[in-house]
Amino acid sequence: MTEKKGAPLRSDAQRNRERILEVALVELTRSADAPLSAIAKKAGVGQGTFYRNFPNREALVLEIYRHEMQQVADSAHQLLQTREPDRALRDWMDRLAQFAMTKVGLADAIHQVTSAPGAAAKPEPTPVTSAAELLLHAAEESGTIRPGVSADDFILAISGLFAMDPHGDWEARATRLFDLVMDGLRVGAPGPKAG
Helix, strand or coil: CCCCCCCCCCHHHHHHHHHHHHHHHHHHHHCCCCCHHHHHHHHCCCHHHHHHHCCCHHHHHHHHHHHHHHHHHHHHHHHHHHCCHHHHHHHHHHHHHHHHHHCHHHHHHHHHHHHCCCCCCCCCCHHHHHHHHHHHHHHHHHCCCCCCCCHHHHHHHHHHHHHCCCCCCHHHHHHHHHHHHHHHHHCCCCCCCCC
16 A cells, blocks of 8 residues: 555554654764664664655655754743743753764764755754744743844854764863853843733
8 A cells, every 4th residue: 555645654654654763863873874774674664664764865864853853842842831931941952962962973974965966955953943932032021031132143152062072071061151151141131020
């Protein structure tokens, strides 16, 4: 039975796709050159199932990137439900750092598939920028950060994260960097609004 393009996947087909993505994330994080056949085997799917979902390495790597970026972005909503907005923003920065530092092999795989002549462009980090915008707006509305900080400015301010050595003491450095950014965001904050 053939799946129609754009139609929702059957539950077993969806499970296969998710399993491939899980295994591929681990394997490509370990080595950007992980063989696709090994990923299919570890995922417990046949070659046909694998290639029906991901016709080539590029499609697989870009889907993992999109999926992981969406996971980081979605965590912003979850954090806002359980924390004060400025704390949610700060905790979200830690999640972004964890993603960035633990997925170095994946970054290599992304670079490989997007740097070849005629390759697809790396997807824009739009979900992450949208999540930052959501968190900044909530913190601004609560009066805990200064008004007028754009998501683009915020991402630029924390972009030092991506220059850190993931094999060094990145956690302590990220903590210092993010605390410094939060201190700057709090300067000029009007304070919590009277309810």
